[in-house]
Amino acid sequence: MxxxxxxxxxxxxxxxxxxxxxxxxxxxxxxxxxxxxxxxxxxxxxxxxxxxxxxxxxxxxxxxxxxxxxxxxxxxxxxxxxxxAPEDVWQIFMTLADERLRREVEPTLTTLRDAILATPISAEEQHAQARMRQMHDLIDLLTTWFADVRKLSPATLQQLLKMGGAVVRLLEIKDKVVGRKA
Amino acid sequence: MxxxxxxxxxxxxxxxxxxxxxxxxxxxxxxxxxxxxxxxxxxxxxxxxxxxxxxxxxxxxxxxxxxxxxxxxxxxxxxxxxxxAPEDVWQIFMTLADERLRREVEPTLTTLRDAILATPISAEEQHAQARMRQMHDLIDLLTTWFADVRKLSPATLQQLLKMGGAVVRLLEIKDKVVGRKA
DNA sequence: CTGGCATTTCAGAAACTTCTGAAATCTGGC
DNA sequence: GCCAGATTTCAGAAGTTTCTGAAATGCCAG
Known part of the structure; x- marks a missing residue:
């Protein structure tokens, strides 16, 4: 080399x-x-x-x-x-994320869903099933979120990421305006 | 088994x-x-x-x-x-994310930063350096964002994730109120 | 301090992955 | 349809990782 x-x-x-x-x-x-x-x-x-x-x-x-x-x-x-390699690093990142989701996350979600639908025989299985549901719900939330923000333009996404946790303040303001509890 | x-x-x-x-x-x-x-x-x-x-x-x-x-x-x-394993799946997820960041992302950022600081000799190196800067900035943005939302409580984080891309509408509203262009 | 159980370390065997050169296949231009 | 160059496939060699049983170590109770 x-x-x-x-x-x-x-x-x-x-x-x-x-x-x-x-x-x-x-x-x-x-x-x-x-x-x-x-x-x-x-x-x-x-x-x-x-x-x-x-x-x-x-x-x-x-x-x-x-x-x-x-x-x-x-x-x-x-x-x-x-x-x-594509010019745009965002595009590379998104492709990578999509492929990893497809190869690693989706099969896992399928396994989890199948397990959750099965009828547990013992108390042990019942507990295992409850744990799998927790894991399923977390992964599902994360992937749904990703699929959603994935549609945004890189510029918008970048703006959003730069805000970080500060978006929460917007949420609080909105809740106040709308009259719900933060 | x-x-x-x-x-x-x-x-x-x-x-x-x-x-x-x-x-x-x-x-x-x-x-x-x-x-x-x-x-x-x-x-x-x-x-x-x-x-x-x-x-x-x-x-x-x-x-x-x-x-x-x-x-x-x-x-x-x-x-x-x-x-x-910890009871709370969020905690497991966060620990996993922290460790992967520490083991995989941080060394990469260090390599990239070192490369960016070096003085390029040729046009080839100059181009390589520009590419590395793009990659660095992307990774840096993502990790900074993560470090920031990581501090939120699981409940708040969950609320945020559930909104998905819809937070953008809040941003637009804010920009209108503050008087900036969306 | 010692006996006994628990855990870790270790060296080699087994399994798996990666890498190579050589042969096979593919493809476009004549 | 044939040639030449480009690419892929493949079988085995080399390298790496994983796994094991056996031995060593650690550690608490008496």
Whole structure:
């Protein structure tokens, strides 16, 4: 790997982070490289820059495609495929969140719902079911919230996030105006 | 493993999910078991319920302790340690989020900040640095927001989440009243 | 201080994942 | 339809993680 030190440390860091998640080290490195690159890269560019085998790069790119995290493009007069990360970091974040929800959260919600619908035989099962309901309700609340704010424009969302906990004051004011108890 | 089917499928599901994250399968199973159990369990209970070796349970419990996800207790006249998951699912969620931030997000922010402070030599590095700044700002916004709403009581937070994107309407109203443009 | 139970550590075995080079397949231009 | 270059697949090697039983350690009660 012959990269500018600044890029190298970023790439290596994402390799490590990737392997801490389910994603493997080389996939992390490939994405980090595409993310900082100032132009789309082809598979051979990645082989050269990251010093891994051609086939490894191929598999890594397929994995990233399955996450919908890369854009494909072509250069005129060049048959090779060129890969890049989306320009907009918000878009990357949202895609990542969507995929993780789909792969990790939704199956869990399904398992929980199935369990909640079953008829408990023992007191032990009854308690387990109550616990699963608590977990279900929490996850459901969080995902519903996310699906909802996900529709907002990045600008609006950003404004909202910047406010942080201060939105609560607005709620209090509203409740006062409407005449409910805070 | 001799568990009621309802509990068994939950435990197995969390085993699989665990291994999809960095957490390993047995750690996931142990936590799922503790979560649904109607009383604190000791290591031997877990060995029996989950059918894994004593030493494996011991390591799994240590791992969970390092995540601050288990409570320890004792029974009168029994020297063994008993483990349980906190009652409150919000608390579990917050602990999980805190630990993941500490282990995964903070090191990344540090790497990004260091890279942003360096002096870029080439145009390539300059572009990479700009990209890293975008990523940094996004992560920073999200974590700052989280740290802020994290302080709210679960009840307030719940109210806020239930509103979802509707809080934006409040913002618009406020902006109108204050006399700014929406 | 000691005996006995509880827990942790550890080294190696088993299982799993990642990585590679070589072969197979695909694809567009002639 | 064939060639050349591009990409994917694959089987096995290398590397990593997980899991275990056995031994070591810790710790309380008497």
């Amino acid at each position: 012959e990269l500018p030190p600044l890029i190298q440390s970023f790439v290596l860091h994402f390799g490590e982070m990737g392997s801490r998640w389910g994603i493997n080290r080389t996939v992390g490195q490939i994405y980090a490289m595409l993310f900082v690159a100032d132009r789309p890269l082809n598979a051979d560019d990645l082989v050269e820059k990251l010093g891994m085998s051609r086939s490894n790069v191929s598999m890594g790119l397929k994995e990233l495609e399955s996450w919908r995290l890369v854009r494909l493009s072509h250069l005129p007069g060049d048959r090779r495929e060129y890969f890049s | 001799e568990l009621p089917p309802l509990i068994q499928s939950f435990v197995l599901h969390f085993g699989e999910m665990g291994s999809r994250w960095g957490i390993n399968r047995t750690v996931g199973q142990i936590y799922a078991m503790l979560f649904v159990a109607d009383r604190p369990l000791n290591a031997d209970d877990l060995v029996e319920k989950l059918g894994m070796s004593r030493s494996n349970v011991s390591m799994g419990l240590k791992e969970l302790e390092s995540w601050r996800l288990v409570r320890l207790s004792h029974l009168p006249g029994d020297r063994r340690e008993y483990f349980s």
